Every structure is written in structure tokens, then in C-alpha cells.
Amino acid sequence: xxxxxxxxxxxxxxxxxxxxxxxxxxxxxxxxxxxxxxxxxxxxxxxxxxxxxxxxxxxxxxxxxxxxxxxxxxxxxxxxx
Numbered sequence: 001x002x003x004x005x006x007x008x009x010x011x012x013x014x015x016x017x018x019x020x021x022x023x024x025x026x027x028x029x030x031x032x033x034x035x036x037x038x039x040x041x042x043x044x045x046x047x048x049x050x051x052x053x054x055x056x057x058x059x060x061x062x063x064x065x066x067x068x069x070x071x072x073x074x075x076x077x078x079x080x081x
Contacts, residue, residue, distance in 0.1 A: 024068065027058045034058075034068035041076045 024030040034054040039045060054072075057063045063071050 027055075027064075030058050030064065030068045031055055034072045037069040037072035038076065041072065 024033070031051065031054045034057065035047070035051050038050050038054065039047060054068070057071060057075075
């Protein structure tokens, strides 16, 4: 997995609109946590496809800045838009 600039910096939490923001050291940890939460919420999902999906999510800075569990829960609630 490639590293993004986010992997090397910690976000500043000085703004009120950063609720849910969480710094996770690596993309692999972020993906593992998001994948684990998705599979816990829906055990019918194929693990390999779920991992590919969360790897795509991790490339989006707006999602990557959030807690991986929160992203997985939102995606499940929204039906994986």
C-alpha cells in the first residue's frame, strides 16, 4: 500500500467541525479497522471485496481523516453509496 501525506502528519484539531476526526498511523491499520467493522456489521460481505472497498476509501482524504469504524458504520447505514 502506498503512503499518503496523511500518514506522515497529524491533523490539527482546532476547528469545531472536525468531529469524528482521528489520526491513524498507517493506511494498513485504517483499512484493517474499517474492514473489521464492516464485516462485524455484515458477515455476508466477502472479505476480499471488503478490503478492496476500504482501500479505495482510504485514498479519499475526507474519509481517511475520520475514524475507520465511523466510516464503515456510515457506509452500512447509507447502503454503500
